[in-house]
Amino acid sequence: MQKAISVSVNGVSHQHDVEPRLLLVHYLRDVLGLTGTHIGCETSLCGACTILLDGQAVKSCTMLAVQADGAEVTTIEGLVKDGKLHPMQEGFWERHGLQCGYCTPGMIIAATQIIDRNANPSREEIRHGLEGNLCRCTGYQHIVEAVEYAAKKRSA
Amino acid sequence: MANKYVGQRIKRTEDPRLIKGLAHYVDDIRLPDTLHVAFVRSLYAHARINGIDASEALKASGVVAVYTGKDVAKVGPVPCASALPGLKVPDYRVLAQDKVFFVGHPIAAVVATDAYSARDAIDLVVVDYEDLPPVVDVEEAAKGGTIIHEDFGDNIAYKLTAGEGDIDAALAGADKVIKQRIVHQRLAPIAMEGRGVLARYFPGEEELTVWSSTQIPHLLRTQLALMIGIPENKLRVITPEVGGAFGSKLNVYAEEALLGWISIKLGKPVKWIEGRRENIQATIHGRGQVGYVEIGCKNDGTITGLRYNVFADLGAYHQLLTPAIPTLTGLMLSGAYKIPAIQINITGCFTNKMATDAYRGAGRPEATYVVERAMDLVAAELGIDPAELRRRNFPAAAEFPFHTATGLDYDSGNYEAALNKAQEMIGYAKLRDEQKKAREEGRLLGIGISTYVEICALGPSQAMPAGGWESATVRIEPTGKVTVLTGASPHGQGQETSFAQIAADELGVDLNDVTVIHGDTGIVQYGIGTFGSRATAVGGTAVLIAIQKLKEKANKIAAHMLKTDAASLAFEGGRYSRQAVAAATTGVSEPVVPVGEAPAGALPQPETEGKSSLTIQDIALAAHLAKELPPDTEPGLSATYFFEPKNFTFPFGTHIVVVEVERETGDVKFLRYVAVDDCGKVINPMLVDGQIQGGIVQSIGQALYEEVVYDDQGQLVTGSLMDYAIPRATHVPWLELDRTETPSPVNPLGVKGVGEAGTIGATPAIVGAIVDAMSPFGVRHLDMPVKPEALWRIINQ
Numbered sequence: 001m002q003k004a005i006s007v008s009v010n011g012v013s014h015q016h017d018v019e020p021r022l023l024l025v026h027y028l029r030d031v032l033g034l035t036g037t038h039i040g041c042e043t044s045l046c047g048a049c050t051i052l053l054d055g056q057a058v059k060s061c062t063m064l065a066v067q068a069d070g071a072e073v074t075t076i077e078g079l080v081k082d083g084k085l086h087p088m089q090e091g092f093w094e095r096h097g098l099q100c101g102y103c104t105p106g107m108i109i110a111a112t113q114i115i116d117r118n119a120n121p122s123r124e125e126i127r128h129g130l131e132g133n134l135c136r137c138t139g140y141q142h143i144v145e146a147v148e149y150a151a152k153k154r155s156a
Numbered sequence: 157m158a159n160k161y162v163g164q165r166i167k168r169t170e171d172p173r174l175i176k177g178l179a180h181y182v183d184d185i186r187l188p189d190t191l192h193v194a195f196v197r198s199l200y201a202h203a204r205i206n207g208i209d210a211s212e213a214l215k216a217s218g219v220v221a222v223y224t225g226k227d228v229a230k231v232g233p234v235p236c237a238s239a240l241p242g243l244k245v246p247d248y249r250v251l252a253q254d255k256v257f258f259v260g261h262p263i264a265a266v267v268a269t270d271a272y273s274a275r276d277a278i279d280l281v282v283v284d285y286e287d288l289p290p291v292v293d294v295e296e297a298a299k300g301g302t303i304i305h306e307d308f309g310d311n312i313a314y315k316l317t318a319g320e321g322d323i324d325a326a327l328a329g330a331d332k333v334i335k336q337r338i339v340h341q342r343l344a345p346i347a348m349e350g351r352g353v354l355a356r357y358f359p360g361e362e363e364l365t366v367w368s369s370t371q372i373p374h375l376l377r378t379q380l381a382l383m384i385g386i387p388e389n390k391l392r393v394i395t396p397e398v399g400g401a402f403g404s405k406l407n408v409y410a411e412e413a414l415l416g417w418i419s420i421k422l423g424k425p426v427k428w429i430e431g432r433r434e435n436i437q438a439t440i441h442g443r444g445q446v447g448y449v450e451i452g453c454k455n456d457g458t459i460t461g462l463r464y465n466v467f468a469d470l471g472a473y474h475q476l477l478t479p480a481i482p483t484l485t486g487l488m489l490s491g492a493y494k495i496p497a498i499q500i501n502i503t504g505c506f507t508n509k510m511a512t513d514a515y516r517g518a519g520r521p522e523a524t525y526v527v528e529r530a531m532d533l534v535a536a537e538l539g540i541d542p543a544e545l546r547r548r549n550f551p552a553a554a555e556f557p558f559h560t561a562t563g564l565d566y567d568s569g570n571y572e573a574a575l576n577k578a579q580e581m582i583g584y585a586k587l588r589d590e591q592k593k594a595r596e597e598g599r600l601l602g603i604g605i606s607t608y609v610e611i612c613a614l615g616p617s618q619a620m621p622a623g624g625w626e627s628a629t630v631r632i633e634p635t636g637k638v639t640v641l642t643g644a645s646p647h648g649q650g651q652e653t654s655f656a657q658i659a660a661d662e663l664g665v666d667l668n669d670v671t672v673i674h675g676d677t678g679i680v681q682y683g684i685g686t687f688g689s690r691a692t693a694v695g696g697t698a699v700l701i702a703i704q705k706l707k708e709k710a711n712k713i714a715a716h717m718l719k720t721d722a723a724s725l726a727f728e729g730g731r732y733s734r735q736a737v738a739a740a741t742t743g744v745s746e747p748v749v750p751v752g753e754a755p756a757g758a759l760p761q762p763e764t765e766g767k768s769s770l771t772i773q774d775i776a777l778a779a780h781l782a783k784e785l786p787p788d789t790e791p792g793l794s795a796t797y798f799f800e801p802k803n804f805t806f807p808f809g810t811h812i813v814v815v816e817v818e819r820e821t822g823d824v825k826f827l828r829y830v831a832v833d834d835c836g837k838v839i840n841p842m843l844v845d846g847q848i849q850g851g852i853v854q855s856i857g858q859a860l861y862e863e864v865v866y867d868d869q870g871q872l873v874t875g876s877l878m879d880y881a882i883p884r885a886t887h888v889p890w891l892e893l894d895r896t897e898t899p900s901p902v903n904p905l906g907v908k909g910v911g912e913a914g915t916i917g918a919t920p921a922i923v924g925a926i927v928d929a930m931s932p933f934g935v936r937h938l939d940m941p942v943k944p945e946a947l948w949r950i951i952n953q
Contacts, residue, residue: 133885
């Protein structure tokens with residue numbers, strides 16, 4: 001059994017017939033070929049698969065593609081605008097907020113929401129906002145600095 | 157070498173693709189007609205397999221094949237590279253034969269047209285298990301009872317005694333001998349990307365390509381060739397982006413060989429991407445030691461000797477380095493101290509669990525933890541300040557190279573400088589006063605200190621199972637672009653940047669003109685890989701020396717082109733100049749001009765007429781065109797070097813931690829964390845900080861949260877990230893870092909390595925701080941992970 005869905009991803013609209021059990025993350029990666037969104041745990045704990053769904057950061061590994069029918073999705077591939085990095089991407093680069101890079105797309109997406117909601121977050125607020133995203137390489141400190149950089153850059 | 161880049165905080169060249177989501181990890185590589193593999197894994201820790209019925213699975217939609225142990229009898233066993241005397245090595249087949257020995261032991265491989273179908277079908281494979289009593293506890297394993305590998309007669313894989321000095325006399329002659337049982341719990345490395353393999357066989361060319369998330373592409377190629385029975389020169393291993401490893405991918409796994417074998421069998425690409433539950437079951441674990449330390453001291457705090465009797469929980473089978481890890485513990489038992497007699501007695505035991513192997517630090521965190529905990533126990537027993545006790549036992553800076561009773565020669569060090577700096581940063585003297593006051597108020601404030609030393613840059617080939625050198629090829633292409641091929645295999649450490657820094661400085665070219673390539677055995681000369689904090693100290697040195705070789709040739713060509721002799725040329729700012737000219741312009745060395753693209757269609761011709769200097773890139777072009785070379789000179793401009801280090805390197809440092817334990821909940825709060833680390837010369841301080849921070853946070857995980865738990869039936873209780881807790885952003889304090897810089901004499905870069913320092917130095921400081929906080933209750937030691945519940949019980953006893 002297949003179900004027709006229509007999803008806008010990074011500003012491009014897509015129509016597909018999908019199995020009802022297909023996870024959103026697999027739809028993005030395997031049907032649309034957007035492999036920047038990663039899978040790290042299967043249990044919605046690591047946040048590597050974080051995307052924006054109608055502007056909200058959600059974990060795409062615990063959501064079905066059919067639930068995204070009619071939604072607007074932004075993935076890591078959609079953050080670069082007119083060839084320019086998003087301030088959060090710039091922050092991660094400037095402040096060495098990544099090592100192996102695997103958690104990075106989900107981490108960056110989650111972090112954009114932190115500064116969308118709070119233009120000038122404290123370090124504690126940043127850490128709280130990143131609680132749903134695991135990183136095993138950096139120890140988080142440079143990620144916190146990256147978010148501070150992006151917040152500052154955006155409000156400048 | 158003019159240092160325009162080395163020593164600078166340079167942004168990573170590998171980052172743009174990673175932050176844009178455009179990098180390729182194994183699962184991001186898509187080949188047409190790829191089949192997907194899922195594994196049936198043992199539900200039991202120890203069982204006999206009386207039969208496997210795959211008939212229903214084979215009927216399921218999308219299923220192409222199901223393979224069990226008898227199908228793969230010709231695939232060679234999973235290799236163990238450790239060669240310890242008397243070591244028992246069980247026959248580790250890639251799929252279980254008539255018995256399973258741990259939860260997660262692969263039993264059957266299901267191949268299907270898509271990953272969902274493969275996953276569905278593994279539930280249809282019926283395995284008839286006859287469960288056997290499991291061996292779970294390592295000390296029980298040593299006693300006998302159930303024998304896991306019956307042919308061996310017991311569960312002891314090996315026994316090993318090492319060390320120098322008369323330990324019995326040293327302990328007998330001590331004023332005090334303190335004993336402590338110490339547990340190093342099993343840990344799961346939890347790289348955020350699990351393992352993954354994609355294999356593609358071309359039947360016509362008889363060539364197999366294996367993409368694997370590994371730290372050791374070349375060693376993997378050699379081993380897979382032997383296991384699968386394909387000529388090594390028909391096998392290519394490609395390591396794409398690797399999403400973290402921490403030692404867990406310094407291995408050769410059954411799944412890697414199976415995927416290669418299945419691709420050959422079916423003539424199609426096959427892919428397996430490890431799930432997180434599989435990852436915790438069937439990717440190696442770290443640590444897993446239970447030991448008994450005895451430390452002897454004089455009343456003035458002088459340490460006379462240390463003995464460590466340890467039971468190492470090896471698991472059911474040996475992976476690549478399983479038995480070797482506890483021997484690294486033995487090597488580092490002198491810590492940062494003068495200890496005249498040291499002995500380690502290792503009993504390596506089989507248990508019905510996944511194998512332990514190298515996890516960040518690999519045997520050295522255990523040693524540091526033992527030594528540092530023992531120093532704290534001595535300090536508490538003698539009433540000497542723990543920092544002062546450590547200071548009294550340090551070798552002085554003038555005593556290096558320093559020989560230890562574990563048989564090592566520490567290359568260089570100034571332990572007191574790092575301790576002093578850390579004490580100043582944290583305001584140590586004042587802190588002890590604050591602690592006194594806090595205690596009077598009933599607050600549980602604790603200060604922990606660790607002065608560690610580690611062994612890095614593994615290592616001289618004599619001490620390594622598969623060669624300890626590293627390789628580099630550096631070539632300057634006709635357009636002047638510099639290509640560096642390294643045998644190291646970075647996976648987050650940033651060597652695409654730091655090696656480019658080394659190369660750009662040594663060649664006097666722009667950093668953006670250098671590309672560092674790694675992790676493809678089809679492109680890169682044989683290499684050893686990235687582990688043991690070795691890549692920069694050994695691999696970076698290979699890059700440096702390859703460039704020096706390349707420049708010898710460039711110098712000769714330059715002299716020929718400028719019609720002078722090689723000795724009269726000076727190299728500065730990427731340019732060979734006649735000495736007189738160079739002297740005249742010294743101090744205003746010509747700016748390095750990035751190389752433009754070659755005009756379409758034709759290569760530019762180097763012009764030498766009337767020139768008094770040539771860039772190394774001009775020379776590269778001339779070397780390729782080969783029209784103007786000195787006699788008997790090979791065309792082209794490239795050099796390869798295999799660097800064999802003469803010794804290990806020994807980074808060190810001091811970590812000081814302040815914690816407060818909440819009386820109401822037993823929760824541990826970090827108040828300060830200061831770390832002064834010395835990893836020798838620093839190529840890129842930003843990357844070094846990143847390594848230290850990440851390492852410390854993994855230590856926080858071990859100290860407070862993480863533990864692989866098997867129940868008494870050998871069931872894995874912590875089988876997902878719901879139960880296995882790694883630190884989150886809110887669990888971690890702000891880390892105040894600084895360093896001292898004591899160059900290593902072992903390599904010309906003076907670097908020591910930094911990948912594991914944080915994990916090695918931090919754990920004892922954290923636990924020491926908690927013990928110190930709890931000392932009003934008479935606590936002198938606590939086992940990790942130190943959970944709030946345990947502290948709450950002590951507070952409320």
